[in-house]
Amino acid sequence: xxxxxxxxxxxxxxxxxxxxxxxxxxxxxxxxxxxxxxxxxxxxxxxxxxxxxxxxxxxxxxxxxxxxxxxxxxxxxxxxxxxxxxxxxxxxxxxxxxxxxxxxxxxxxxxxxxxxxxxxxxxxxxxxxxxxxxxxxxxxxxxxxxxxxxxxxxxxxxxxxxxxxxxxxxxxxxxxxxxxxxxxxxxxxxxxxxxxxxxxxxxxxxxxxxxxxxxxxxxxxxxxxxxxxxxxxxxxxxxxxxxxxxx
Amino acid sequence: xxxxxxxxxxxxxxxxxxxxxxxxxxxxxxxxxxxxxxxxxxxxxxxxxxxxxxxxxxxxxxxxxxxxxxxxxxxxxxxxxxxxxxxxxxxxxxxxxxxxxxxxxxxxxxxxxxxxxxxxxxxxxxxxxxxxxxxxxxxxxxxxxxxxxxxxxxxxxxxxxxxxxxxxxxxxxxxxxxxxxxxxxxxxxxxxxxxxxxxxxxxxxxxxxxxxxxxxxxxxxxxxxxxxxxxxxxxxxxxxxxxxxxxxxxxxxxxxxxxxxxxxxxxxxxxxxxxxxxxxxxxxxxxxxxxxxxxxxxxxxxxxxxxxxxxxxxxxxxxxxxxxxxxxxxxxxxxxxxxxxxxxxxxxxxxxxxxxxxxxxxxxxxxxxxxxxxxxxxxxxxxxxxxxxxx
Numbered sequence: 168x169x170x171x172x173x174x175x176x177x178x179x180x181x182x183x184x185x186x187x188x189x190x191x192x193x194x195x196x197x198x199x200x201x202x203x204x205x206x207x208x209x210x211x212x213x214x215x216x217x218x219x220x221x222x223x224x225x226x227x228x229x230x231x232x233x234x235x236x237x238x239x240x241x242x243x244x245x246x247x248x249x250x251x252x253x254x255x256x257x258x259x260x261x262x263x264x265x266x267x268x269x270x271x272x273x274x275x276x277x278x279x280x281x282x283x284x285x286x287x288x289x290x291x292x293x294x295x296x297x298x299x300x301x302x303x304x305x306x307x308x309x310x311x312x313x314x315x316x317x318x319x320x321x322x323x324x325x326x327x328x329x330x331x332x333x334x335x336x337x338x339x340x341x342x343x344x345x346x347x348x349x350x351x352x353x354x355x356x357x358x359x360x361x362x363x364x365x366x367x368x369x370x371x372x373x374x375x376x377x378x379x380x381x382x383x384x385x386x387x388x389x390x391x392x393x394x395x396x397x398x399x400x401x402x403x404x405x406x407x408x409x410x411x412x413x414x
Numbered sequence: 415x416x417x418x419x420x421x422x423x424x425x426x427x428x429x430x431x432x433x434x435x436x437x438x439x440x441x442x443x444x445x446x447x448x449x450x451x452x453x454x455x456x457x458x459x460x461x462x463x464x465x466x467x468x469x470x471x472x473x474x475x476x477x478x479x480x481x482x483x484x485x486x487x488x489x490x491x492x493x494x495x496x497x498x499x500x501x502x503x504x505x506x507x508x509x510x511x512x513x514x515x516x517x518x519x520x521x522x523x524x525x526x527x528x529x530x531x532x533x534x535x536x537x538x539x540x541x542x543x544x545x546x547x548x549x550x551x552x553x554x555x556x557x558x559x560x561x562x563x564x565x566x567x568x569x570x571x572x573x574x575x576x577x578x579x580x581x582x583x584x585x586x587x588x589x590x591x592x593x594x595x596x597x598x599x600x601x602x603x604x605x606x607x608x609x610x611x612x613x614x615x616x617x618x619x620x621x622x623x624x625x626x627x628x629x630x631x632x633x634x635x636x637x638x639x640x641x642x643x644x645x646x647x648x649x650x651x652x653x654x655x656x657x658x659x660x661x662x663x664x665x666x667x668x669x670x671x672x673x674x675x676x677x678x679x680x681x682x683x684x685x686x687x688x689x690x691x692x693x694x695x696x697x698x699x700x701x702x703x704x705x706x707x708x709x710x711x712x713x714x715x716x717x718x719x720x721x722x723x724x725x726x727x728x729x730x731x732x733x734x735x736x737x738x739x740x741x742x743x744x745x746x747x748x749x750x751x752x753x754x755x756x757x758x759x760x761x762x763x764x765x766x767x768x769x770x771x772x773x774x775x776x777x778x779x780x781x782x783x784x785x786x787x788x789x790x791x792x793x794x795x796x797x798x799x800x801x802x803x804x805x
Contacts, residue, residue, distance in 0.1 A: 275484070277515065277577060278524075325580040351584040356575065382573050382585065384520020 191302035191318060197341050199295040206231045206402050210395040215283045216387035224281050233293045235407045246281060250412045258287055261412035268412050283389040284357065284380040288328050296320070299327050307338075310345065314338045329356065340364050340371040355381050368398050416706065420713040423686075424721070430682050431718070438675040438722035438775065443730035445671070445771045448664050450734070450761030451742070452657055457762050459653035459754040460646060465538045466598040468649045470630040473497050473641045478511075478624050480600075481652070483526065486511050490579075490622045494639040497626050505632055507534035508623030510613045514576040516588065516606065518564040525606050527576060529613020536629045539601065543592040544609045552588040552612060557602025561593045568593055574606070579618040586616070598754065653754050672775065675722075676782040683715050683786040694790055695798030708787045715783020719776040737761055 189197070209228040214221050225241040236253040240246040248263035258271040276287040300320035308315055315335040322330040331349040336342065342364060348357040358381055363374035372393070379388035405411065424431050478489035493501065493508055500506035507530065514527040532545035540555065547553040552574060561567065568590050575585040588606065596602055614620050626641075634643050647654075687694070697707055741758035748755035 272484070277513070279522075322582070326582065328577075328581070328583050330582050350575065350586075351578065351582055352586050354573070354585040356583055356585060380522070382515075382517045382520075382575060383522055384517070 191304050192297070194304075194316070194318065194336060194341060195297045195300070195302055195320075199297050203233060203295060204398045206398070206400055208397045208400055208402065209393060212390075212392045212394060213281065213283055214390040214392065215281065216389065217282075218385055218387075222282065229402050229406050231402055231407070233295070236293075237406050237411070240281075252407060252409060252412055253290075254407060258290075259409060259412060266413070268409060279380075284378045284383070284386055285389060289357075289378075299324055300332065305333075308335065310335055310337075313344070315344060318343075337364075342371060342373060357381055367396060370398075372396065416710050416713055420710055420717055423714050424717050427682070427686075430685075431721070434675070434678045434682055434718050435721040435725055437671075437678050438718055438779065439725040439729060441668070441671040441675045442722055442726040442771065442775055443734070445668050445775070446726075446763055446768060447730075447734060447737070447761060448667070449767050449771070450738070450763045451759060452661065452664070453764060453767065454759055454761040455657060455755060456650075456653070458756045458759070459650045462598050462754060463649050464630070464646055466596055466601055467537060468627060468646050469536045470628045470632045471634055471643060471645045472628070472649070473626045473638055473643055475624050476640045476642055483513060486513055486526065486624070489624050490617075490619050492621050493623050493626060494637070494641055496635050496637045497628075497641065500628055500632070500635070501531075501626065504534075505536075506626050506628040507531040507536055508610060508626045510610060510617065510619060510622060511624040512576055512613070512617050514574055514606070516564070517573040517575070518566055518570070519572075523564055525604055527574065527613065528605055528607050529610040529617075530607055531610045536627060539596070539607075540592055540594050541607065544607070547589070547591050550589045550591065551586050552608055552616075553591040554588040555592050555594060555607040556590060557594050557596050557599075557605065559599060559602040560605060561590070563603070566590050566593075576616060578616065584616065597756065600754070650754075656753060672778055675775075676778050679715050679718050679779055680782040680786060683711060683783055686714070687711065687786055687789055691793075691798045692800075694793060695795050695800075698793075698795035699799060704791045704793075707790050708784070711787035711790065712780060712784045715787070716776065716780045718783070719772075719779040722775070722779075723772060734761075734763060738763060 207228070207230040209230070211226055211228065213224045213226065215224070222243070224243065224246050227239050227241060229237045234253075234255050236251075238251040240249040250261040252259045252261075258276070259268050260271055261268045271287050279286055280290060299322060301323045302318050302320045305317040305319050308317055315337055318334045318336055320332040320334065329348040330351045331353070333347045333349070334343040335345040337344050342361060345360045346358065347355055348359070350356050358379045360377045361373035361375065362377070364371050365374060366372070374393050376391040376393075377388050378391070380386050473494075475489040475491055477485055479485045490510060490512075497506065501508060510529040512527050514525050516523050516525050530539070530541050530544070532541045532543075534541055544553050544555055554574075556564075556566065566572070571587050571589045573585055574588045575583060578584055588608070594601075601607075608616075610623075614622060634645070694707055697710075698704065702710075738761055741756070741760040743758050744755065747757060
């Protein structure tokens with residue numbers, strides 16, 4: 168489910184040899200092809216950096232396409248047992264403390280997930296980028312010694328959280344090393360970056376994402392560290408049933 | 415004649431009468447004082463709500479529930495025609511509500527963002543200040559409680575982030591143009607006020623509102639489509655509920671006090687009839703009917719209530735007057751608990767409160783005076799004269 172926001176960062180390597188000839192649309196298409204894996208099973212850690220200390224939250228995610236996602240939090244004890252289920256546009260959470268399933272909707276989607284710099288809205292938005300944005304290549308630049316395109320993405324549909332994005336896309340990995348997310352007014356709201364790119368099951372994949380709410384002056388960001396990821400594994404439909412939230 | 419005898423007897427039993435009268439007068443005082451406080455709370459909540467929030471009444475979008483922020487997202491629509499006419503005639507104004515986040519001093523704070531017509535004069539809010547700052551991206555009016563919580567002062571700027579009607583994030587800089595002192599926490603804590611037209615353009619909700627407040631003394635209009643009319647009683651229902659929930663506790667205390675007074679009088683009556691057997695016999699022998707003797711004793715008891723009333727005026731009247739004029743300072747600020755209670759509560763002693771309390775206490779005193787006196791009807795004058803009356 169967390170993959171929602173990061174979908175944009177994911178890209179495949181099989182296209183990199185042709186990358187210099189690629190148009191902005193081709194790059195987006197390539198990203199979408201990578202993002203929309205049939206399924207993913209991810210074990211990850213979210214490190215929420217606070218002013219005094221850091222909180223590490225471990226979770227396991229099962230994702231099928233862009234419509235179904237199930238997350239179970241494994242630790243710390245306070246969060247262990249908390250579950251989230253995304254079915255299409257709907258997001259349900261279960262908290263063992265209250266033993267209740269709540270549908271997250273309306274303004275609650277803007278609240279941060281587990282005190283991180285990510286909102287539920289960020290998690291929900293995982294439709295293919297090509298469907299949501301029209302992209303232009305602004306230019307090229309070197310970043311950390313690697314060649315990147317600077318891409319500007321403008322929303323072409325209504326109803327998405329961030330109407331404008333600027334991405335620094337690695338020409339070899341076809342992954343955005345850095346991304347800025349803007350409000351309608353052009354104000355920078357969030358930044359995201361990815362680190363530790365390695366080849367997993369034939370595709371380049373980052374092992375760490377860093378999100379930062381740029382409006383929070385004291386925010387040190389939130390890290391999302393992928394411990395393990397498996398692509399295209401068979402996940403039974405029962406994994407995405409509401410009944411499983413309480414089990 | 416009965417009255418003279420009753421007065422004489424009553425003053426004759428000095429200490430007993432004094433104690434009975436004093437306890438009854440304390441009951442009088444406390445019932446009036448505590449009821450006065452509740453009435454004061456009600457009146458305060460009502461007045462403040464009318465003055466600052468409701469005026470004559472409100473028309474709400476059907477989806478809006480002021481107590482449920484989850485409804486804010488979808489509670490907005492084009493204002494119905496008949497209500498719009500009131501707004502055009504300056505008899506009403508609209509408010510558009512949305513959830514937002516502000517970042518004062520770089521930290522995130524969820525708020526309710528309310529767009530209001532700056533030139534309204536219908537409620538007591540200094541909204542006109544929002545119209546005097548065309549150079550500011552988003553002029554913001556907040557209450558002093560909110561300013562304290564967010565550590566903000568006039569001139570401070572912060573980022574406001576919101577989702578528009580298309581659920582797209584937008585953000586811009588808001589600047590505090592005024593900090594209002596308001597006794598209505600509902601306008602203060604967790605709220606930021608901006609010009610209505612600005613809110614409508616920010617949220618992409620042109621000509622829309624969440625609720626409309628109309629001026630006092632206006633008749634409620636009928637043709638309001640699916641919008642819902644709410645009067646002042648509806649708007650203070652939460653305060654009424656709190657008072658109602660608290661009242662049983664006060665009623666238990668009244669009952670204890672009244673029971674103490676009644677027991678004192680009851681006891682005095684039983685004792686009188688027992689000790690004054692010869693007197694009863696003499697009165698009967700002299701031709702006084704039993705019912706008149708019962709009346710005499712009941713009157714003696716009942717006069718306790720009259721004396722208690724007089725003592726209440728003399729002893730506690732100044733206290734009631736003082737608090738009625740100066741109010742009672744409350745030890746804490748109830749607004750943070752979501753209650754519309756004045757920092758200095760002024761009790762209101764209405765005429766009906768005083769009359770109803772007097773009638774209630776008088777009836778109780780008369781009943782407890784009459785019940786033991788009924789024994790007299792069963793007395794034989796001869797036994798009574800010998801002092802053998804059984805009570």
